[in-house]
Amino acid sequence: MEKVWLDQLDLSLRLAPFTILTGVSVSIVVCFFFWERQTMTYLVGQELAVAGLGAFGLAGCVAWRKDRLLARGVCVGTIRRRLIIIAALGGITLASIPLMLFEAAGAEGRLLIASTCAGLIATGICIGFVPAAGLVYSGGIIVGSFVALARTGEDFYLIVAVLLTIYTCFIVITIVQISRLVSLRAIVQIDLDRQRELSGLLLNDFEQNASDWLWETDAAGLIRTPSNRFAEVTELARAELQGLPFIKLFTPVDSEPVDSEQRLRLALAEHRPFRRLRMPVIVDTDRRWWSLTGKPIHDADGVFLGFRGVGSDVTLEHEYIARLNYLANHDVLTRLANRRHFEEIVSEAETRLAAGQPGADYAVLCLDLDRFKQVNDTFGHSVGDELLRQIGKRLTAFSGPDRTIARFAGDEFALLHADSTLTANADLAERIVASLRQPYMIEDLYLNIDVSIGIAIARMPTSALEILRQADAALYRMKSAGGGSYRVYDPSMDEHKEERATLMGELRGALERGEFTLSYQPIVLSKTGKLHGFEALMRWRHPVHGPVPPNEFIALAEETGTIIALGEWGLFTACCFAASWPDRSLSVAVNISTVQIRHTDLVDLVSRALAVSKLEASRLELEITETAFLAANKETSATLQQLRELGVRLALDDFGTGYSSLSYLRELPIDKIKIDRSFIIDLPHKTSDVSIVKTIVELGRTLKMTTIAEGVETRAQLDCLRQIGCPELQGYLFGPPADEHSTLALIKQSDQRPVSLVAG
Structure with missing residues (x-):
């Protein structure tokens, strides 16, 4: 606020002498015109008062111009109050002229006084930069003039009083607006000074900043007046930088294309400003990255003088962005x-x-x-x-x-x-x-x-x-x-993919529609060919597509979770059918999905199936893939152990096709190893497969586990497996998977002769 007052005082005191001299001059003219015996005393007193106030005011203005008052430590507020007081006293003194002289004067005297007061009121604008001073000065004269006009009681002068009121409003508004403009000017100047100070501090700070510096070139593109900071970041002496072509700092050291280098060359050549150009630079064999901003410099006549700008080391930022780009791609x-x-x-x-x-x-x-x-x-x-x-x-x-x-x-x-x-x-x-x-x-x-x-x-x-x-x-x-x-x-593959998507959708309701059945394939003893049991195999007969291969719909069922319902249905159906067989020594093998083990209470499911079907637990065999055994955690192992405690037998299906390890054969409750058909198909001609099957059979014998070979289709395979000593066999040689009616017929027939002879 003091800065605003200072600017107001400076302008007011610069123009105050004109107000003072006008007031003194008017006072002298009035004294001369109205000098009579009856007014002599008033005129002398009024003249002395005006002269005294004018002399005091002029002295103050002169002192202000010479900074004498400030030198003596007088504060701005004190000077402002003094100005207001002198202006008020001056206004009162001059306001006495119409009060004392107007009513008794003649027409010419009244005209003189009216003209004098109008001019005096206007001079208040000169000190109106301090609004209080201008208002008390002009206000005093206005009030005196208004009272003098009203005292006459004449209509003409009342009209003049109205005009004086209008004029007064103009003067007051003018003084207020002038004061407001001066205040705004002072505030803007304060902001400019603050910004100028801040800019100076920032420019000075550039020389000490860790990553920013100033640079400048002449019209030929040569570096001039390099700063200490510029020399520091380039690790060159200032003398080496002086006169060095600016663009030479950024000459690539390899064949790596840098688009910003070409943009910098064009900007320098065409005298165009540029912002944040990221440039590679070699500093003492290290690759660094600078961000450059610059603009052309011209003299008053528009002649190009060179460039001036700011540089920043953005190596860390560049490497970080490069790393982010790498990770993004x-x-x-x-x-x-x-x-x-x-x-x-x-x-x-x-x-x-x-x-x-x-x-x-x-x-x-x-x-x-x-x-x-x-x-x-x-x-x-x-x-x-x-x-x-x-x-x-x-x-x-x-x-x-x-x-x-x-x-x-x-x-x-x-x-x-x-x-x-x-x-x-x-x-x-x-x-x-x-x-x-x-x-x-x-x-x-x-x-x-x-x-x-x-x-x-x-x-x-x-x-x-x-x-x-x-x-x-x-x-x-x-x-x-x-x-x-x-x-x-x-293109036909798209049709197959669409067909698979259709099957996946229709699989969900296929069980309710009765599209699933179980087929039973015989399992025989190798030595005698006697029927030992059956494996229950699930089949899906689609009403449109016909039979759907198990390797397709089982995978779909596991993806959709439908395998849980299918598995439960298959287990209950197989147990109930096996319980009806006349030969109660025959077992039934049911495949269990890994999904069932992980996402159902398999122990409870098997217990309910045995209870509902009244099938002996020893006649039920659960075939679990090698993957399920390998993925066994504590919960899975506990589930398998509880199944074993029920009396159910556990078989390891597709042995040899996964990541076989002997440890789980020893640690998990496995009763049977099922040799995958991929090892059987080339018997007895492929000696490596013969060796593998022999090893698996011997392994089972050592661990007291039964081994069974699946996929037996020829007499040669049968003879080879018998020679190896594989206890149980399964395959089309002994019969394909059949429905319940054919299975019952095979059970009755097996009482009379071996299954291998029946199939043959």
Whole structure:
């Protein structure tokens, strides 16, 4: 506030002498005109008062101009109060003129007084920069004039009084507005001074800041007057920087293209301002990054003088952004491109193909690991992650200028091949399959895993999403066929995929519609061929598609969770049917899904099935896949042990196809090992399979477990297995899976002769 008052006083005291001299002059004229005996005393007193106030006021103005008052330490508030008091006294003194002289004066005297008062009122504007001073000065004269006019009682002078009122309003408004403008001017000046001070502090701080500095060049682009900070960040002496071409600091040291360098050259050449250009610079062999802002400098005549600007070291920020960009475009686990980046690459390839560029044809290969989930479920995610890393390294060996490899998610990978030749892509897929099939060594574990590949070849313009969809459709077809190889996309695969989606939807109500049945395949003793039991196999006869292979609908049922209801129905149906067999020594084997073990109370389910069917527990055999045993945790192990305590027998299905380990054979309650048909099909011709089957049979014998060979279809296989000593056999040689009526007939017939002879 004191700064505002100071500006008001300065302007008022600069113009106050004009007000004082006007008042003194008017007083002298009035004294001369009205000098008579009866007015002599008043005129002398009035003249002395005006002269005294004028002399005191002029002295104060002179002292203000010479800073004498400030030098003596008189505060602004005191000077302001003095000005207001002198203005009030001056206004009262001059207001006495109309009060004392107007009523008794003649027409000429009244005209003189009216003119004099009007001028005196106007002079109050000169000191109106201090509004209180202007108002008390002019206000006093206005009041005196108004009273003098009213005292005459004449209509004419009353009209003059009204005019005086209007004039008074104008004067008051003018003084207030002038004061307001002066106050605003002072406030703006204060802000400007504050900003100027702040700017000075900031500029001074640039020289001490850790990452910012000022730079300047002449018209030729040569550095001039380099600051100490500029020399510090370049690690050059100021003398070396002086006269050095500014652009030379940013000359690339390698072939890395930098777009901002070209933009900087153009801006300097065309004398255009630029902002935040990120430039690479070498400082004592270290690569740094600077952010530059600059603008051209011109003299008063518009002649270009050079550039001036600010620089900042943004190396850490640049590296951080580069790291974020890398993470945004790459898979952290395998260091391969991620799905987002791969889709961008495919889009670019598709753009080139659509533009008709030569050699723009390409192919996309989608890869999915077979049985990878078993690795995670069995050995934990740490082993699974390490397996993915090793697979990523093997896939990296196939990358090159014409190939980009990415990991989408989980065990899904993709490869873009800049070659649309079918043979080239088929050969590439075969080599990838062969490479990934080689064993992996992880934490003393030897793991084998296969990969399925879908290939889509882009020869005509389409969308990136469409080509990826086609490759995914081919991959799905390969997975449905068993995996471990590749498929090339053709339009019929879309129909198959749609059919699968339809089946998945219809699977949910198929059980209620009675579309599921159980078929029973005989199990015989190897030595005698005598019937020993049956395996219950689920079948789905779709009203439109006909029989749906179990390997299709079982996978769908596990995906949708329908397997829980199907499994319960199958268990109860098989137990009730087995309880009706005339030969109560025959057992029934029922397959149990891993989903049932994890997400149902299997012990309670089996107990209820046995109670409802009244089937002896010893005649029920539950076949559980090797994966379920491998993934066994404490809860699963407890479930299996409780089933064993019920008297139910447990069989390990598909032995040898998973990640076999001897430890769970010893630790878990297993009664039977079921040798997978893949080891039986080439008997007795494939000696390696003969050795494997012998080993498994001997292992079972040692651990006091029964072994059974499935998939026996020929006499040669039968003879080989009998020679090896496999106790139980199952396969089409002894009979295909049959309905309940045929099964009962086979049971009755087996009382008379061995099943092998019946089947033959």
